Amino acid sequence: MKRVAAPHLGTIKMRLTCPFCGERDHQEFTYRGDASATRPPMDNGSIEDHNTYVFDRTNPDGEHRELWNHTSGCRMHMVVTRNTTTHKISNCEPVGPWTKALGGKS
Ligand SMILES: [Zn+2]
Numbered sequence: 024m025k026r027v028a029a030p031h032l033g034t035i036k037m038r039l040t041c042p043f044c045g046e047r048d049h050q051e052f053t054y055r056g057d058a059s060a061t062r063p064p065m066d067n068g069s070i071e072d073h074n075t076y077v078f079d080r081t082n083p084d085g086e087h088r089e090l091w092n093h094t095s096g097c098r099m100h101m102v103v104t105r106n107t108t109t110h111k112i113s114n115c116e117p118v119g120p121w122t123k124a125l126g127g128k129s
Contacts, residue, residue: 041101
């Protein structure tokens with residue numbers, strides 16, 4: 024998976040709550056991209072659809088679902104719901120094989 028730079032936070036101290044490790048500083052995590060983007064099926068031959076998936080992103084003002092990885096901790100991937108204006112985190116939920124074990128959504 025391609026590494027993506029974390030959203031610019033300036034002097035804001037953002038803390039994420041890993042479903043496994045608990046609350047941690049955002050610097051322990053790696054931003055992995057937009058969780059709302061849907062990859063087109065591999066048998067979809069439209070280069071435009073794949074181009075849109077890879078390069079076209081909205082710049083939402085308000086709550087946004089993002090993929091993060093706890094790279095300096097348990098390495099779990101999670102979906103973080105973050106307000107892009109205030110950086111307030113309203114939800115962190117696991118994705119992948121830990122989802123069911125930790126009671127998250129699919
Ligand atoms: Zn963790």
